[in-house]
Amino acid sequence: MKIICTFLIIVIFFVLPAVSKNSVKSLVYPEINKFSLPEIQKTTLDNGIKLRVIKSEKVPLVHLKGFFKGGNIYISKDKTGLSSFVSNLLRIGGVDGIKPEKLDEMLESKGIDINIDDKTNYYSVTMSCLKENLEEAISILAKLLMKPSFSKEKFIETKTQLLSTIARRNDNPDSVNTREIKHLIYGKNSPFSQQLEYAYLQSITISDVKANYKKFITPDNFIVGLSGPIEINEVKKIFKKAFEDWKTKSDIPNYPVVKKEKNSFKVGFTAKPGLNQSFISIGHLGQKEEFEKEASVMVFNRIFGLGMGCRLFNIIRTKMGLTYGIYGGIFTKLLFPGINYFVTFTKTKSTLKAINGILDEIxxxxxxxxxxxxxxxxxxxFINSFVFKYSSPAKILNTKLINEFYGLRENYSEQLLEKIKKITIEDVQSIANECLEPDNLVIYILGNESLRKELETLGEIKDIDISIPAMQKKKRKNSP
Amino acid sequence: MKRKILILCLLLSVSILLAGTEFDKIKDSISEFTLENGLKFILIEDHSVPIASFVTYANVGASDERIGIYGISHFLEHLAFKGTSEIGTKNVKKEKIIFSKMGKIFSQIKAERGQIKPDKQKIEELFQKLNDMKKEVSQYVVPNEFTTILNKNGVVGLNAGTGCDSTSYYFSLPSNKLELWAYLESSRFKDPVFREFYKERQVIKEERRTTTENKPIGKCIEEFQSLAFKDQPYRQSVIGPISNIDNISRQDVNDYFNKYYVAKNMAIGVAGDVTVAQLKEVAKKYFSKIPMGRKIGRRVTIDPPQAGEKRLTMYENSQPWLIIGYHCPSVLNKDFIKMQLLKYVISDGRSSRLQKKIMIKNRSAMYIGSFAGFPGDKYPGLYLLYTLANRGHSNESLEKEILFEIDDLKKNPISKEELLSAKTRMKVDLIREYESDSSLLSALLKFEMVIGSWENCFSSFSDLEKITALELQDVVKKYMGVNSRVIVKIEKKKEAVK
Structure with a gap:
């Protein structure tokens, strides 16, 4: 009996450490299940529309996403806002033969949702509907894109809304902060930081809208993808029927060049009464996306400024308790240089501490x-979360559409992942040195006037005026 | 990464039903089981991609708080990311010894603060002691280790949200990491260590400043709630006042946690490439030791009917906002679904009554939205309308236009076409919402915990089909009277931004 007991004790002695090692580090994971990617079916219609379809059986809904090159980047400063007129009027402005209100009712009675939006360098179209209404939805979308009537009444409705967005642009300190740093870095005249003004909106006419529409909203400039319980042949047939008379050609100018603007000051400051926090951003002009460097950029950002657990989060938020939100990094763009910047907010008293904390980490x-x-x-x-790139057919399609829109290589994301696997410590340091220029950083603060003296310790301050230029009264035609 | 306070989101909209035949396939993929300790699991199987989403629903939110600890549900949610006895530490024993000493000092600070004439010098000295201990304890902390483990395993959408009715924790992982989820998620609710407590208090105060104090609409919503409710749970904002955030102690959080984070007061949802057998295995292994506790009963204090219209005007550095609320029933009331449908008649879509009138015809507003169930729907809340005046238009004229339309809905039933269109849009919106596994999981968990069974999620679809125009007219008459109304406005302060 004793012997048995001793034996048991010995066994337990050896077994116990293994049991107590039941820690998170001891977990062993099975191989990830294999899965097959749904195929993206492609075709191009005679008029140039590039059509992409991916099958998804989950719900009886069809989603559409499409892009036209276009948007704010191609518009001169004095017509800023024109692309918003174009996109909004395409959606709400009515079509030849059908009044706008009737169109709204037709769409909404069937639960069809269509949106047309303008971005810096493209117009986007999204649509979703029940599968049973697909043909009708595409037929209405085709009419919106091919035969817009740009009604005067809807032009005024759009203008009224846009004028109101100007009036409200300083209400939210977060958005003032991220807007003003772009102005300071790109410069107010840059096409990448244009902002609506009353004077610009007043100068835009329906003829401008029609001219811009003619240049960009054309079948040869349209790439569109659909996901849902559908097949390409069926979709092609519906598209052919709806869009076959559309034969216009696009006229797309080159992208404008970005000039590096050197600010003569280090600190931009806007004093706003009543704030008990400072909204801070720090940055400088960045780079265009280059495939060879992008993997290093992504790894750098993950370590330094993006996500819970990055250095800025760990230090400025968790360790110092100075903020609720902080992010930043090297933000490359495919067509033009991005900006590298860091954003946070903190109580007035700890403004300098937060700014210096970020600068020290850089x-x-x-x-x-x-x-x-x-x-x-x-x-x-990056390696473990990569599978989420395929989390739904709509997501797979969207990635492929964007890659195609920008002319990226086939399997861009997969190739990038292979690059990430090979990134070294030296690569990260090298990209940090190449892309972050401490001497060129400009600091923007929206905060309480009481800060001014303290901020002077950072360098020369320039007051950034964010007041909204008043609207000029229209001259009466008969006035002398 | 932001942890959202759900209540501050004006666009909060919790769908409460899912349609019939469209969801047969989905219904077939749902299963449930309950552990011996009473913890319920709901699984939606989807083996198309090897990923899985996880939601832990705790049946506790701001509506469970009491005076002095307002904001504690949200405080706890932040601390739930701080690790366990194993994770986030180099020496938990030493940490806990220092925590105990810190707790005693903080009790002394609270006691001194409670004096008629607090001794400021004494408080400062105590804070100095506390700060020294913070430094001492920080040497044992591994910051954000809980998050880091998840990050390196490919976590997506890691976040949590506190509302008036509940607190949810959610993230997704590759499905081969199911056991990691079970290990970490069960650990933080079995054996949490609320470390970095005093630092996190500062973070939460920054969150309050940015979401409430420096945003006119945030401030306005807080005022709106306290005006609309007298004694019932929805009176306080989720984040709570600074004075409460400052006075909550680690012991308060521990007590709150022990009461509410028990198996019977929680439910867990999983969606993705996981089988019932796999989930059962890890659930039993890791979640069985969560104490059973009891499901927290519904709060009994409900406000009596409002005695008259309530109004408040705030003057801010902001363009005008107009918010109109009408007291409406909870999700348990059969009229609630009618109020949800009403949204599609009143403000959703360009063909809705108010968009047509104030945005399109009169061009007096740039935005109008509405929904039932603000700031929650577990208890009677509000049907909320919120609108932004176009430049040159006033809250005053907008209010008249909106009230005119509401009156019209009382006088005349809507047309057959309007009713059909509203029902169709509501149904399609629900299908859109359902597409996302995490949204569906959240809906199922809410139905389970608030209404009694996740299956009601599907059965209530037939209720929608049966609603008539006369019934909609009746709910407008019943709930949207003058005495039931609360109107809050933001008007522009005269001093301009420099």
């Missing part, structure tokens, strides 16, 4: 190498 990451643990964790994040 200096540190340029000077000192990141740790192997930081690198491994960032790479593991």
């Amino acid at each position: 200096k540190k990451i340029r000077k000192e190498k990141v740790t192997k643990q930081e690198l491994d964790e960032a790479k593991a994040y």
Whole structure:
């Protein structure tokens, strides 16, 4: 009996450490299940519309997403806002033979949702409807795109809304902060930081809208994808019927060049009464996206400024308790240089502490190498979360549409992942040194006037006026 | 990464039903089981991609708080990311010894603050002691380790949200990491360590400043709630006043956690490439030790009918906002679904009554929205209308236009076409919402915990089909009277931005 007991104790002694090692580190995961990607079916219609379809059986809904090159980037400063007129009027402005109100009722009675939007460098179209209403939905969408009537009444409705957005643009300190840093970095005259003004909206006419429409909203400039319980042949037939008479051609100018603007000051400051927090952004002009460098950029951002657990989050939020939100990094763009910037907010009293905290971290990451643990964790994040790129057919389609729209190589994301796997500590340090220029950083603060003296310790301050230029009264035709 | 306070989102809209035949396939993929401790699991199987979404629903929110600890549900939600006895620490024993000492000092601070004439010098000295201990304890902390483990395993959408009715924790992982989810999620509700407590208090105060104090609409919503409700749960904002955030102690959070974060007061949802057998195995292994506790009963205090219209005007550095609320029943009342349908008649879509009138015809508003169930729907809440005047138009004229339309709905039933269109849009919106696994999970969990069974999610569709124009007219008459109304306005302060 004793012997048995001793034996048991020995066994338990050896077994116990293994049991107590039941820690998160001891977990072993099975291989990820294999899965097959749904196929994207492609075709191009005779008039140039590029049509992409992916099958998804989950719900009886069809989603459509499409892009036209166009948008604000191609519009001169004095007509800023024109692309918003174009997109909004395409949606609400009516079509030849059908009044706008009738169209709204036709769409809504069937639960069809169509949106047309303008972005910096494209117009986007989204639509979703029940499968049973697909033909009708496409037929209405085709009419909106092909035969817009740009009614005067809807032009005024759009203008009224846009004028009101100007009046409201300083109400939310967060959006003032992220807007003004763009102005400081790109410059107010840059097509990448244009903002609506009363004077610009007053100068836009229906003829301008029609001219812009003619240049950009054409079948040869339209790439469109659909996901849902559908087949390409069926969709092609519906599209052919709806769009076959559309034969216009686009006339797309080159992208404008971005000039690096050098600010003569280090600190931009807007004093706003009543604020008990400072809204801070720090940045400078960045780079265009280059495939060879993008993997390093992504790993750098993950380590330094994006996501819960990055350095800025760990230090400025968790360790110092200075903010609720902080993010930033190197933000490349495919067609023009992005901006590299960092954004946070903190109580008035800790403004300098937060700014210096960010500046110190920028200096540190340029000077000192990141740790192997930081690198491994960032790479593991990209590798393990990659499967979410395929989380739904609509997401797969959307990625492919964007890649195609920008002319990226086939399997761009997959190739990028392979690059990420090979990123080294040196790559991260090298990208930090190449892309972050501490001497060129401009700091913007929207906060309480009481801060002014403290901010002077950071460098020369320039007051940034965010007041809204008043609307000029229209001259009466008969006035002398 | 932001943790959202759901209540501050004006666009909050919780769908409460799912349609019939469209969801047969989905219904077939749903299963449920309950552990011996009473913790319920709901699974939606979808094996198309090897990923899984997880939602933990705690049946506790701001409506369960009491004076002195307003904001604690949200405070706890932040602390639930701070780790466990194993995760986030280099030496938990030493941490806990220091926590205990810190707790005693903080009790002394609270006691001194409660004096008629608090000794400021004494308080400062105590804070100094506390700060020294914060430094001492920080050497044992591994910051954000809970999050870091998830990050390196490919987590997506890691977040949590606190509302008046509930608190939810959610994220997605590749499905082969099911056991990691079970390990971490069960650990933080079995063995949490609310470390970095005093630092996180500062973070929460920053959150309050940015979402409530420096945003006119945030401030306005807080005032709106306290005006609309007298004694019932929805009177307080989720984030709570600074004075409460400042006085909540680690012990308060521990007590609150022990009361509400028990198996019977929680439910867990999983959606994705996971089988029932797989989920059962990890559920039993990891979640069985969560104490059973009891499901928290409904609060009994409900406001009596409002005795007259209530109004408040705030003057801010902001363009005008107009918010109109009408007291409406809870989700348990059969009229609630009618109020949900009403949204599609009143303000949803360009063919709705108010969009047509104030945005399109009169061009007096740039936006109008409405929904039933603000700031929650577990208890009677409000049908909320919110609108932004176009430049050159006033809240005053907008209010007249809106009230005129509401009166018209009382006088005349809507047409057959309007009713059909509203029902169709509501149904299609629900299908759109359903497409997202995490939205569907949240709806199922809410039905389970608030209404009694997730299956009601599907059965209530037939109620929608049966609603008539006369019934809609009746609910407008019943709930949208003058005495039931609360109107809050933001008017522009004269001093301009420099």
